[in-house]
Amino acid sequence: MSPLPRTTDPEQARHLEEVERRIRKEADLVHLCARGARMPTIRNLIGKVSDAHIKEINRRFHGERKGAKTRGIDYFTETSHRRRDSSVIMSMYRRLIKADIPMVSLYVQLHNMYMRERTASPAFDIDELIRLTCAVDMGNIKVERCPNCGSRIVMQQNELHPDRFCFVCNSNPTSRSRVRISTAAPIEFPSEEAINKVIDELVGPIRTATELVLYGARPQEVEIFVPGQEAYARKLWPLLLGMSAKQGSHPFTSMYYIEKIERRRHAAFVIKTFKRLKNSGLQGAELFLALFRSYLGAFGGTAETMHFSRIRGIVNFYLQNEMKLVGCKICHGSYVILADELPGEQTCPTCRMFAEARRPEPAVRVAQIKAALQLSLPPLPGDLKRRRMQKKPGENHRFSTSN
Amino acid sequence: MLTISPERVSDIHALNEEFLRIVASAQSGECFGIADATFREIQALDVAAIKRIAATDLLLFSIRDYVSGSVEFDSPQGLPGLVDRLHIVARDFARDDEGLAVSYLNISKEKCNSLMRMGVTQISERAKQHSVQFIPLGTTAFRMLGQLASPSERTQYVALAAND
Numbered sequence: 001m002s003p004l005p006r007t008t009d010p011e012q013a014r015h016l017e018e019v020e021r022r023i024r025k026e027a028d029l030v031h032l033c034a035r036g037a038r039m040p041t042i043r044n045l046i047g048k049v050s051d052a053h054i055k056e057i058n059r060r061f062h063g064e065r066k067g068a069k070t071r072g073i074d075y076f077t078e079t080s081h082r083r084r085d086s087s088v089i090m091s092m093y094r095r096l097i098k099a100d101i102p103m104v105s106l107y108v109q110l111h112n113m114y115m116r117e118r119t120a121s122p123a124f125d126i127d128e129l130i131r132l133t134c135a136v137d138m139g140n141i142k143v144e145r146c147p148n149c150g151s152r153i154v155m156q157q158n159e160l161h162p163d164r165f166c167f168v169c170n171s172n173p174t175s176r177s178r179v180r181i182s183t184a185a186p187i188e189f190p191s192e193e194a195i196n197k198v199i200d201e202l203v204g205p206i207r208t209a210t211e212l213v214l215y216g217a218r219p220q221e222v223e224i225f226v227p228g229q230e231a232y233a234r235k236l237w238p239l240l241l242g243m244s245a246k247q248g249s250h251p252f253t254s255m256y257y258i259e260k261i262e263r264r265r266h267a268a269f270v271i272k273t274f275k276r277l278k279n280s281g282l283q284g285a286e287l288f289l290a291l292f293r294s295y296l297g298a299f300g301g302t303a304e305t306m307h308f309s310r311i312r313g314i315v316n317f318y319l320q321n322e323m324k325l326v327g328c329k330i331c332h333g334s335y336v337i338l339a340d341e342l343p344g345e346q347t348c349p350t351c352r353m354f355a356e357a358r359r360p361e362p363a364v365r366v367a368q369i370k371a372a373l374q375l376s377l378p379p380l381p382g383d384l385k386r387r388r389m390q391k392k393p394g395e396n397h398r399f400s401t402s403n
Numbered sequence: 404m405l406t407i408s409p410e411r412v413s414d415i416h417a418l419n420e421e422f423l424r425i426v427a428s429a430q431s432g433e434c435f436g437i438a439d440a441t442f443r444e445i446q447a448l449d450v451a452a453i454k455r456i457a458a459t460d461l462l463l464f465s466i467r468d469y470v471s472g473s474v475e476f477d478s479p480q481g482l483p484g485l486v487d488r489l490h491i492v493a494r495d496f497a498r499d500d501e502g503l504a505v506s507y508l509n510i511s512k513e514k515c516n517s518l519m520r521m522g523v524t525q526i527s528e529r530a531k532q533h534s535v536q537f538i539p540l541g542t543t544a545f546r547m548l549g550q551l552a553s554p555s556e557r558t559q560y561v562a563l564a565a566n567d
Binding site for chain 2: 214215265268269272273276277280281282286287289290291293294296297298299300331332333334335350353354357358377378
C-alpha cells in the first residue's frame, strides 16, 4: 500500500491525517480479525467498531467458524509445547516493545514472528497472544530465567523451580497430566496475500478517491474511477482544495488544445505518456494518477499547466480520434493536431522550444521559482481566470486590464 | 508534494549518468541497441555534457530480459551493476507508488510487483539475466537533446521524440 501524498499546508495536512487514520483503523481491524481477535479485544485496541462489520470481515477469512471460548491463564502453561510457545512469545515481545511501534502493529508483528517459531497445535491466535502479554504485564503470570541456561520460562505464580520446565535443558520438561481440549474447530490463519487483498478491497476505494481529489479530479470523475465515492469526493473537495467541487459538464472542446502552440506540445506529451503507461500494464485511476503526476513533473509551474479534467479530456479526444499525433521532420518531436487539420501546416511547438533555448541569455534575469517541486495544490479549474483577475502589486488600477 | 520528490529525481539522473559512462567506455553500441552514429555521439561527449544530458527526469534506457536463442553479446563492464541498481531504485519507487516506477523508469507493473517481493540478494542474482537497451531515440534527436538547458525541457523532448 502506498502512502497518501504528503502536503505542507497545515489545514490540508490535518484532513489528510484524518483520512490516513481512518484507513489505518480499517487495516488494523482486518489484521486483527484475520488472526482471530475477539470483539472486546478489537474494541479495546482500535475503538468503536460495529459487530456487523467485524462479523463481515471474519466471515471472509474464517467462514461461519465460531471462536473458542476464552480460557483462563492456565492455558498458556498447560502443556510443555504451550509453555515453550508462551516463553518464545514473551522473549520476542520484550524485544519488540523497545521499538516503540503502535500497539496493533506490534501485536501483528509479534504474531507473525511467533507463527514462524510455533510448536503448539493449535497455535495461539492473536487474542491469546495479547492476553498472555497482558497477564505477564499485570503480574498474573511470571517470567523466570532457567538457572542453568538463562532461557526465559513462562510460569504460573504458584510454580517453582524454573529448571524443571526449561525446554532447552530438559528433553522432556514437566507438564500437567490433565489437559483440557477445546471443542471449537482450530483456527486457520490466512496468508499475508489474502489479508492484503481484503485490506485493498476495503480501503482501496477511499485511498484512490482521496488521491484523485488531491489531484483535482471532479466528483463525477472520481465516480467514474471509483464507483460509489462521488459524495465522499464532494465532501473532501473543500477540505483538501479549499473550494467547492466543480459541477456540470466540461466547458471545453478539443479546440482548447490547439488554441495555443504550447498546448499542442502538452497534449502530445500526455498522449505519448498515456500510451506508454497503458503498455506497461497500468489502468483506471492508477493510470490517470501516474499520467497526471508525470505531466506535473514535466510541465508543472508553467503558465499553461492544465488541470486533471483537461488531461482526461486529451485522452478522451485522442481515443475518439478527434486528435492525432504528428511528427516534426526537423526536430523529430511529436505534437497534436485535430482530425480535420492538415499535418505540417502548424508551427512545431518543440522546434519553438529549441529556438527559445538558443536565444541569448538576457542581461538581467528575474529569478524564476520552479513551482513544480513546491506544488501544494494541483492546477484547479478556473486557475487561469483567477490569475488574470488578480491585481499585480504596484499596478495602476486606472489602467488595469484585470476588470 | 504532488510531483516526484527531488531525491527520486536525483536517483534517475545518477542512473542515466552511469548508463552514458558505460556506453562511452564500451567497444560498440550494438549490445545496447544503439546505432553507430549515436554511439559515436555518446563517445564524443565530455564529462560536463554527460552530466547535463543525464539530468533528464526520464530514464534514457530500458531493461530487457535475455531471450533464449537470441544473439548474446559480452556484457560490458559495469552493466550488471547498473541493472542491479536500477532494480533496487525501482523497488523503492514502487514501494512509494507503483505508478511512479512505471512512468519514470520504463518498468512494467508486473515487474514492479515481482521486484517488491524480492530481497536484495535475489535482485542481484536477477540482474545477470538482463541487458539494457537505449530508448528509441534517433541520432538527430539525441544530438538535439544536448541543446536543451533545463531537465524538464529534456524530459519533455525525450517523451516527444521517442519512436515508441
